[in-house]
Amino acid sequence: MSDKFFEDFKQGDEIRTRAVTLGEPEIVEFARLYDPQPIHIDKAAAERSTFGGVIASGWHVGSITFRLFLEQSPLGENSMGSPGLDEIRWHLPVRPGDTLSIVITVLEARPSRSKDDRGSVRLRYETFNQKRELVMSFIGVQIIKKRPRRQRSNRWGS
């Protein structure tokens, strides 16, 4: 798949990713490094908790969500980073064996006012499990290069 440019994102577009299944070892390994709470890394303690068993770290689910987006919409060297995210919500626990897939909706695509070579794209990420339940959602902004001028001109036949 070729790398996307700013112009490849249009308001209202929906991007759908492949599905991935999370194993318990992966859940525990991530959480040991970054979110070592008993509900994520300690089977017995997690079973005693309100969650009734090990659940994935929210940081892990978010990171997987973003990775699946990039697989589907590679930005390559067109990516100029992200200023931030908003409204991260963990709606339901993600458990070992759950299969996640993402729907990304383009909320807005706006050329930069001050810099002619780039634009910013506002995306809503929605992470679903195998029962089509929404488990996580957030809004993120990506700064992405525009197509090089020659390529842009070509689109108009010049």
Add this chain to the structure above:
Amino acid sequence: MSDKFFEDFKQGDEIRTRAVTLGEPEIVEFARLYDPQPIHIDKAAAERSTFGGVIASGWHVGSITFRLFLEQSPLGENSMGSPGLDEIRWHLPVRPGDTLSIVITVLEARPSRSKDDRGSVRLRYETFNQKRELVMSFIGVQIIKKRPRRQRSNRWGS
């Protein structure tokens, strides 16, 4: 350090973590799994980019931030998870060799209205580098158990 309860968080409290230095291998390893953009994993491409070199994934910086918070304020089995985060902002790039430390401020500590055994704590996380520059910030909510009733009564001498 003993696990914190809801009552251990008071509005206005400031929690300061230890500092950690990020190496390039760690930055690249995280990004290969979760954020495989050239600016995070490809030295030559990153040098060509506006960042002028490899920078850490924002998901990585956030995950490290949360881990340092947990080290300083372990919640253990008192943690009942988090409904979400808001206003995640990446203010400055984090580069290999940067040393990060976190200041967490308790914005609000509110007992649950419907459930007597827990409360929610709203925290502002601010991640600084070795030059005391703010590199990342966000607001997060944690649901935390209250002290067991007997321990709570003891505080009032009964």
